[in-house]
């Protein structure tokens with residue numbers, strides 16, 4: 598009896614998403630994982646993209662006054 602090797606069990610594990618923590622958000626201080634959209638500042642501090650946008654809008658409003 599010949600047994601075929603290589604059942605490709607790894608194929609299913611390959612589907613698993615590699616979720617890694619990026620760090621805490623500069624603005625809301627919540628954890629950011631790499632399955633979210635985020636940005637990293639020049640200061641190497643990460644931020645949610647949504648938080649970054651909110652902050653950018655705030656700044657723009659302050660400037661336009």
Ligand SMILES: [Zn+2]
Pocket residue numbers: 622623624625626627644645648
């Ligand atoms: Zn945030």
